[in-house]
Amino acid sequence: MTEASLAGGLGVPPVQGPPGNRMAVAFLALLGLLVSVYMLAYALGFTGDVMCGVGDCEKVQSSPYAWIGPVPVSALGVAGYLALLVVSLLGLQPSMQHSRTVPLALLGGTVAGVGFSAYLTYLEAFVIHAWCQWCVISAILMVLAFLASLPELRSLRSAPRA
Amino acid sequence: MSNKKGGGDLRRFYIILAAVALVGIAAVGYSVGTGAFRGATHVPLSLEDTDDPRRLMELAVPVIDGDPDAPVSILVFGDYLCGHCATFSLRERPRILSEYVETGKARLVYYDFVLNPEPEYGTFLAARAARCAGDQGHFWEFHDQLYLNQLRWGMESGKAGIFQRYAEGMGLDGPEFRACLNSDRHAVEVSANREMALALGLGGTPAILVGTGQGMSRRLRDYFFQSVQEAVEALLEGVG
Numbered sequence: 001m002t003e004a005s006l007a008g009g010l011g012v013p014p015v016q017g018p019p020g021n022r023m024a025v026a027f028l029a030l031l032g033l034l035v036s037v038y039m040l041a042y043a044l045g046f047t048g049d050v051m052c053g054v055g056d057c058e059k060v061q062s063s064p065y066a067w068i069g070p071v072p073v074s075a076l077g078v079a080g081y082l083a084l085l086v087v088s089l090l091g092l093q094p095s096m097q098h099s100r101t102v103p104l105a106l107l108g109g110t111v112a113g114v115g116f117s118a119y120l121t122y123l124e125a126f127v128i129h130a131w132c133q134w135c136v137i138s139a140i141l142m143v144l145a146f147l148a149s150l151p152e153l154r155s156l157r158s159a160p161r162a
Numbered sequence: 163m164s165n166k167k168g169g170g171d172l173r174r175f176y177i178i179l180a181a182v183a184l185v186g187i188a189a190v191g192y193s194v195g196t197g198a199f200r201g202a203t204h205v206p207l208s209l210e211d212t213d214d215p216r217r218l219m220e221l222a223v224p225v226i227d228g229d230p231d232a233p234v235s236i237l238v239f240g241d242y243l244c245g246h247c248a249t250f251s252l253r254e255r256p257r258i259l260s261e262y263v264e265t266g267k268a269r270l271v272y273y274d275f276v277l278n279p280e281p282e283y284g285t286f287l288a289a290r291a292a293r294c295a296g297d298q299g300h301f302w303e304f305h306d307q308l309y310l311n312q313l314r315w316g317m318e319s320g321k322a323g324i325f326q327r328y329a330e331g332m333g334l335d336g337p338e339f340r341a342c343l344n345s346d347r348h349a350v351e352v353s354a355n356r357e358m359a360l361a362l363g364l365g366g367t368p369a370i371l372v373g374t375g376q377g378m379s380r381r382l383r384d385y386f387f388q389s390v391q392e393a394v395e396a397l398l399e400g401v402g
Binding site: 023026027030031034037038041043044046051058061062066067092 | 172175178179182183186187189190193194323326336337338341
């Protein structure tokens with residue numbers, strides 16, 4: 001009999017290695033955080049011309065949609081990716097691996113992130129009529145983080161309710 | 163056994179994550195440190211045809227405070243890193259404004275005279291920044307801010323970022339100001355103003371000239387209110 005099946009037989013969740021999907025979310029969130037910090041530095045005037053191999057980042061970043069009131073959109077990206085990074089790193093700790101909070105936060109966070117990214121992508125495509133490669137990269141990272149969070153549905157079903 | 167393996171995986175993962183974070187932070191830091199306002203024009207332009215006084219007058223656009231039809235013009239040539247210009251602007255100018263400009267007797271005409279055109283001084287950029295603020299209706303506020311803080315920004319590197327913060331501190335549209343500063347906007351006017359000061363043989367700043375707009379203006383011996391007052395009153399008597 002293996003260690004895992006023994007533990008399972010005693011009603012204790014089996015002890016496994018760190019969840020790979022949470023590692024993936026943490027990695028993607030870190031990349032997203034770096035992209036957002038770069039865009040935030042640009043929005044606040046701390047960098048020069050934005051590096052933009054593809055598209056017209058200047059047009060997108062100078063549009064009124066780059067700010068929500070006094071807050072640059074990239075600041076929301078920084079906050080969102082930072083939260084995802086913290087939650088996914090917490091979810092790697094053995095004590096949190098079977099918590100319901102982590103799957104809920106990861107799924108909720110990435111769904112919200114994908115929704116917001118979809119809205120920004122819509123603005124680029126149909127309102128601003130220009131693409132910013134960093135926004136597209138961020139959107140792709142968020143979709144990947146969402147896909148990496150999908151196994152959390154299984155964790156959610158198996159995790160004991162409080 | 164699996165716990166040990168899991169701990170090892172996690173450790174490796176943290177190392178990779180930390181390495182990626184360090185590389186990313188270094189890249190963003192490098193971009194912030196070296197790439198700031200790369201698109202900004204930091205030095206005066208070489209203008210063509212400025213030997214022709216009429217052409218120079220067209221290009222040299224001052225900033226005017228007061229009634230454009232006021233009988234007397236007080237021309238001020240200033241450099242944002244000149245200490246006496248700061249004294250004039252912050253101490254003498256308010257009296258000139260209240261006595262003559264706000265009463266419609268005179269108008270104040272400000273020309274940029276960048277004494278040191280080298281980019282490290284930042285005065286050309288400062289002059290452009292004030293005009294970028296002027297595009298949003300805050301020229302004089304920014305002008306005063308530059309003089310008030312000349313010892314601070316004058317000593318610092320990354321002047322464009324400092325000007326950006328001044329603009330945002332005044333409630334200006336940050337992206338609009340950044341786009342202006344990070345371009346060559348107003349470079350022609352500021353360069354032409356300097357050319358005109360040189361053509362007039364003004365050796366230093368602040369240079370104050372007073373005239374009626376008809377014929378030559380007279381350069382004052384100093385920049386104090388009393389000198390301005392004497393010159394303006396004499397002209398007003400002549401006009402009256």
